[in-house]
Amino acid sequence: MQKWFITGTDTDVGKTYVGQQIMLGLAEQSLRSIGYKPISAGCQWNEGQWINDDAKQYQVNSTIKAPIEQINPIAFEAPIAPHIAAKQQGKTITFAQLDAGLAQLEEHQPEVIVTEGAGGWRLPLGNGEYLSSFPAQHKMKVILVVGLKLGCLNHAVLTAESIKADGAELVGWIGNEIHSDMLFSQENIESLNEILGPALAIVPKTTALTKVQRAQLIHRLFNS
Secondary structure: OEEEEEEEOOOOOOHHHHHHHHHHHHHHOOOOEEEEOOEEEOOEEEOOEEEOHHHHHHHHHOOOOOOHHHHOOEEEOOOOOHHHHHHHOOOOOOHHHHHHHHHHHHOOOOOEEEEEOOOOOOOEEEOOEEOOHHHHHOOOEEEEEEEOOOOHHHHHHHHHHHHHHOOOEEEEEEEEOOOOOOOOHHHHHHHHHHHHOOOOEEEOOOOOOOHHHHHHHHHHHHOO
16 A cells, blocks of 8 residues: 655645646556545535535545545634634644544555645644654655745755655655746756756646656656
8 A cells, every 4th residue: 555645835836736636647547546635724514514625626536435524534614724723613633633534544445545735744733743744654655746936946945855854755746837927937847856856747737637647657656
């Protein structure tokens, strides 16, 4: 069983979109896969529970079907930092909750579990704890999504350094073209290739990865 963890240089850099491409690639390779969005904030009330759009994407694109409360066990209505949302409700986010959720998904016996973090790498959980400890503890392969925009070099390098300093395994980065008009985009990608190593993939602004590109990405992840 492989466990992959998707993090980003910031919030709104396309972690879920990249995750969707990875999930599609796994499905196209006929691999048993399931997505895990342990913590979400910014949900809508639907049929008696809080539903997060990102978590729903992982549920839909998993080849193993599981209820949304397994895909996303911790969900808050307000689109704010999860530990603040939890505090407002008198709750605490704990690693025991995250571990229990992961264990429940492992019972489905997937070949790959794709976990998406919330926000950036150093997301506070409260009480001096950070979500970044979770992938390190479970020896997950960390995939860094870099939102290609002005400032991405600094954000990418600092995040990569933090991942490695935490003892987690950074297997590579994926560039997401969130701004089609970014100046010197290719030069920035070349700089990131030099600093972080060759990209696992570059996701275009206007189109998804092709089936061949997704297959190449899955191959790189399995062999990284």
